[in-house]
Amino acid sequence: MGAAARSLPLAFCLLLLGTLLPRADACSCSPVHPQQAFCNADIVIRAKAVSKKEVDSGNDIYGNPIKRIQYEIKQIKMFKGPDQDIEFIYTAPSSAVCGVSLDIGGKKEYLIAGKAEGNGNMHITLCDFIVPWDTLSATQKKSLNHRYQMGCECKITRCPMIPCYISSPDECLWMDWVTEKNINGHQAKFFACIKRSDGSCAWYRGAAPPKQEFLDIEDPSAALSLSRTLCKHTMKLEAVGPGAVILQSSSKVIF
8 A cells, every 4th residue: 555545544533633623712801991992993982783694705815705794883972083984894704713793782881993995994803892871980981082092102001910011111010810800800990001291191180181199100109009009809808918019110020
């Protein structure tokens, strides 16, 4: 028997094994703060999905039709985007390729951030910030109007574990995963990273114009206050370290 003939049973077994094994979800996204999602998006709207259908969207390199889901939407408000209402939103046909599923019928409102496609259309994926409107905090809703835009020149650095580091004064350290094991924590719900007059960036709580509400990390008492705010519902400061403070200007967490 030739080598080619002997390889056929092996190839068949590998093919059969590939069909039997469960496929891994191909969609993977890095968590982002809501402000980052706003700044990264071309379009941010509040809207309802009225209907959906599968449509052809050109062909792949082999000539096969590319399928997408088209949502017809009713736009309620635009926070960022072109000077025209969005009529249709497109997404991939399954979550395995980052497709988004929206409730249709026009009853559920969403905050939807995504990429512009022109002609009143936009494209969304699971990596975009898409959440039911009623799950947003009052601060998040108000920040969509102006506050997040003010911080788009700042960089928000996620802290996955202690210790955390930042490299420049225009960064804000996002601590929700460390303090609450949840990316939708206190800083995501109630804070925005805003540039100050000296060019540095700092966390700011609230939706009114910033005055004394900046978390001035150069002041140790303010730093300790931030630590307490982030930790009061989830952990004690002693769990991080006695007297732990977050020093925004030193680019690291100091114990």
